[in-house]
Amino acid sequence: MDFSYTILILLIPFFVFLFTGLWGNKFKPVYSGILGTTGLGIAWILSLLTAYKYFFVIEKVSETFPKIIVFRQVWLVLTDKLHIDIGILLDPISVMMLVVVTTVSFMVHLYSIGYMEGERGFHRFFAFLSLFSFSMLGLVIASNIFQMYIFWELVGVSSFLLIGFYYQKPSAVAASKKAFIVTRFADLGFLIGILIVSYYTKTFDFYANSAIPGSIGIVEPAGIAILQSAGAAFMGISIITLAMVLIFIGGAGKSAMFPLHIWLPDAMEGPTPVSALIHAATMVVAGVFLVARMFPVFYASHTALQVVAYVGSFTSLFAAVIACTQFDIKRVLAFSTLSQLGYMMVALGVSGYGGEEGVGYMASMFHLFTHAMFKALLFLGAGAVIHAVHSNYSYDMGGLRKYLPITHITFLIAVIAISGIPPLAGFWSKDEILVAAHGNNMMIFYTQLFVAGLTAFYMSRLYFLIFWNKDTHYHHTPHESPLTMTIPLMFLATATIFVGMHWVIPFSKLVTSDGKPLETIMHMGIAIPSVVVGALGILIAAIFYMKETAIPDKISTSLNGFYTTIYNKFYFDEMYLFVTKKIIFNLISRPIAWFDRQVIDGFMNAIAWSTQEVSERIKGLQSGQLQQYAYVFVSGAILLALVFVFMWTK
Amino acid sequence: MIGGIPLTHFLIVSTIMFFVGIYGFITRRNLITILMSIELILNSTNINFVVFNKLLYPDQIAGQMFSVFVIAVAAAEAAVAIAIIINLYRRIANIEVENVNEMKY
Numbered sequence: 001m002d003f004s005y006t007i008l009i010l011l012i013p014f015f016v017f018l019f020t021g022l023w024g025n026k027f028k029p030v031y032s033g034i035l036g037t038t039g040l041g042i043a044w045i046l047s048l049l050t051a052y053k054y055f056f057v058i059e060k061v062s063e064t065f066p067k068i069i070v071f072r073q074v075w076l077v078l079t080d081k082l083h084i085d086i087g088i089l090l091d092p093i094s095v096m097m098l099v100v101v102t103t104v105s106f107m108v109h110l111y112s113i114g115y116m117e118g119e120r121g122f123h124r125f126f127a128f129l130s131l132f133s134f135s136m137l138g139l140v141i142a143s144n145i146f147q148m149y150i151f152w153e154l155v156g157v158s159s160f161l162l163i164g165f166y167y168q169k170p171s172a173v174a175a176s177k178k179a180f181i182v183t184r185f186a187d188l189g190f191l192i193g194i195l196i197v198s199y200y201t202k203t204f205d206f207y208a209n210s211a212i213p214g215s216i217g218i219v220e221p222a223g224i225a226i227l228q229s230a231g232a233a234f235m236g237i238s239i240i241t242l243a244m245v246l247i248f249i250g251g252a253g254k255s256a257m258f259p260l261h262i263w264l265p266d267a268m269e270g271p272t273p274v275s276a277l278i279h280a281a282t283m284v285v286a287g288v289f290l291v292a293r294m295f296p297v298f299y300a301s302h303t304a305l306q307v308v309a310y311v312g313s314f315t316s317l318f319a320a321v322i323a324c325t326q327f328d329i330k331r332v333l334a335f336s337t338l339s340q341l342g343y344m345m346v347a348l349g350v351s352g353y354g355g356e357e358g359v360g361y362m363a364s365m366f367h368l369f370t371h372a373m374f375k376a377l378l379f380l381g382a383g384a385v386i387h388a389v390h391s392n393y394s395y396d397m398g399g400l401r402k403y404l405p406i407t408h409i410t411f412l413i414a415v416i417a418i419s420g421i422p423p424l425a426g427f428w429s430k431d432e433i434l435v436a437a438h439g440n441n442m443m444i445f446y447t448q449l450f451v452a453g454l455t456a457f458y459m460s461r462l463y464f465l466i467f468w469n470k471d472t473h474y475h476h477t478p479h480e481s482p483l484t485m486t487i488p489l490m491f492l493a494t495a496t497i498f499v500g501m502h503w504v505i506p507f508s509k510l511v512t513s514d515g516k517p518l519e520t521i522m523h524m525g526i527a528i529p530s531v532v533v534g535a536l537g538i539l540i541a542a543i544f545y546m547k548e549t550a551i552p553d554k555i556s557t558s559l560n561g562f563y564t565t566i567y568n569k570f571y572f573d574e575m576y577l578f579v580t581k582k583i584i585f586n587l588i589s590r591p592i593a594w595f596d597r598q599v600i601d602g603f604m605n606a607i608a609w610s611t612q613e614v615s616e617r618i619k620g621l622q623s624g625q626l627q628q629y630a631y632v633f634v635s636g637a638i639l640l641a642l643v644f645v646f647m648w649t650k
Numbered sequence: 651m652i653g654g655i656p657l658t659h660f661l662i663v664s665t666i667m668f669f670v671g672i673y674g675f676i677t678r679r680n681l682i683t684i685l686m687s688i689e690l691i692l693n694s695t696n697i698n699f700v701v702f703n704k705l706l707y708p709d710q711i712a713g714q715m716f717s718v719f720v721i722a723v724a725a726a727e728a729a730v731a732i733a734i735i736i737n738l739y740r741r742i743a744n745i746e747v748e749n750v751n752e753m754k755y
Contacts, residue, residue, distance in 0.1 A: 622754050623751065623754055624750070624751030624752065624754030625747075625748065625751055626684075626747055626750065627675070627676050627677075627747060630675055630676050631676050634672055634676065
């Protein structure tokens with residue numbers, strides 16, 4: 001089976017980016033949008049074709065989906081054995097990610113034509129979107145960890161550029177800077193992790209290159225054995241745990257896990273389609289994808305896996321609590337994203353490897369897949385609402401169901417899906433996660449069950465605040481968005497309804513930890529409580545917010561200090577600002593700045609100053625009097641002649 | 651001995667010419683006179699070329715060729731120098747060398 005065309009999935013967005021970036025301003029703006037959308041549409045079709053061929057046509061090797069390396073090219077040779085390659089790796093998770101990224105990206109492109117209409121820098125926006133799609137696709141099909149790291153940084157840059165799209169708004173500039181610095185800081189951990197791993201295994205490849213005898217891959221048993229036998233590094237932490245925790249720090253930065261979560265809510269300063277694409281469906285799941293990609297190695301280190309599970313669990317609870325108090329609808333969705341990413345991390349953290357044990361891994365990828373659909377839908381729906389009302393705040397909204405029927409229905413579908421009500425997508429994947437957690441760690445299981453209730457509550461709260469609640473009087477009657485915006489909504493809503501069902505996409509047969517199909521059974525003892533908790537959340541939200549009532553205000557007043565703390569996100573931003581501004585800037589940066597200004601700059605300035613002083617003193621010699629020069633010259637010549645005459649004799 | 655005249659006589663003549671040229675170059679204020687002093691210096695070296703050639707290699711003419719070459723270069727140089735002097739005259743209406751101090755620091 002020939003998969004060589006998969007390189008086109010990468011190259012089309014790249015060339016679209018080059019074209020719109022370089023010449024987009026020469027044409028009418030809408031052409032950039034059409035070009036970008038068409039390019040992504042082709043990539044989407046190719047991805048679907050790849051997925052179909054990979055999952056349903058090719059022969060399995062001993063019941064397992066094979067790992068196909070479409071091509072591999074040596075790029076940088078570091079030593080005889082260690083070299084950085086550029087390649088394309090197809091395995092179940094990368095094929096699944098191809099579908100997720102191209103689907104959401106295509107929908108967001110289409111949506112943006114309507115949403116961004118008339119904005120300054122329309123073609124710039126589409127160029128950046130294409131750049132992001134290219135980078136994200138490169139990340140998921142990377143055949144070695146270094147290539148992944150390169151694309152990892154590229155998505156970081158695209159995210160930076162798109163968050164700061166409204167570069168005349170100081171808050172957007174600050175948000176893009178914050179996102180970039182926080183993720184860069186985390187990527188440092190990732191880089192050190194890569195260096196440790198490659199130092200011991202002498203390779204960057206995930207899987208061995210069959211063309212070279214004796215080559216090994218990092219995530220294969222041989223590579224894991226080397227890492228495990230590497231022993232302890234310092235303070236009794238083994239090398240493998242250290243390396244995996246460092247790599248997880250990179251993943252936690254991108255996926256905005258606690259305590260590196262601070263950048264994601266601020267990233268909502270970017271245009272809403274960007275939030276849907278980058279900060280909900282694709283880039284932020286790169287961290288989850290990274291852990292899944294390295295999963296066999298993580299599994300070899302129990303401690304690292306525990307870290308993943310607890311960090312994920314805490315983040316999901318923490319973010320869900322904050323989401324209940326926010327009024328900026330995009331921020332509610334941002335915290336919801338954090339919470340759901342926590343779910344995915346938890347699922348990986350509690351997972352085993354292979355067979356029934358690997359249900360957590362499957363659940364994590366499944367949740368990633370369904371979450372991409374309904375969270376993109378929620379963001380695009382929120383974008384349509386913002387487009388109609390020109391405000392981000394839920395207290396400016398209310399009663400919108402009469403004005404925005406399509407947005408209302410699609411948003412409702414997404415809310416039900418994320419709340420985990422069957423038979424929509426979110427139920428199936430969340431249920432698998434709870435099953436996995438139940439089999440591993442009861443504390444995490446109860447936490448996640450509680451978070452499921454919270455999720456249902458804050459999402460329904462958002463829904464009721466926007467579409468029900470009070471009948472706000474609007475200056476301009478809000479009207480439904482154009483077709484380019486509602487078609488993606490309707491498509492994603494359809495996907496949200498169906499992708500979870502087993503007869504539509506038999507997910508557990510396709511994407512599993514060891515590549516073998518997995519039989520999943522409904523555990524009624526888990527499914528029923530989770531549905532009840534979800535329904536309870538929706539019910540409470542309905543009582544509080546469906547009509548304008550005084551209950552929420554009463555509760556928030558009675559909780560007073562506690563409520564304010566949550567509303568201000570537990571003052572984490574303030575804490576970080578205190579640490580950076582008061583401690584790091586004053587105690588570290590200032591002395592360094594002083595040293596730079598006084599010692600290093602001072603040394604250079606002294607050289608320049610002394611040169612100038614000396615030349616100032618001696619420039620009088622250049623009097624411009626020709627005969628004076630001649631006089632000095634002749635005297636010198638005579639002097640030399642005399643020296644020669646009298647010294648020569650010896 | 652060249653043609654009955656001792657070598658030192660030639661050298662004395664050329665040395666006198668040379669230092670007369672140097673003296674003129676340093677003391678004269680008129681640019682034209684300074685140019686003439688340079689010609690004196692050049693011609694004193696020309697005498698030396700011819701004399702030493704005749705003395706050391708009587709059947710070769712390399713020295714003579716060199717002095718012809720020097721004369722040619724001197725002519726070219728004089729042309730350039732006079733062009734400069736004429737321009738200078740148009741600019742500052744005299745050709746006193748002390749007044750030509752534009753090229754200082």
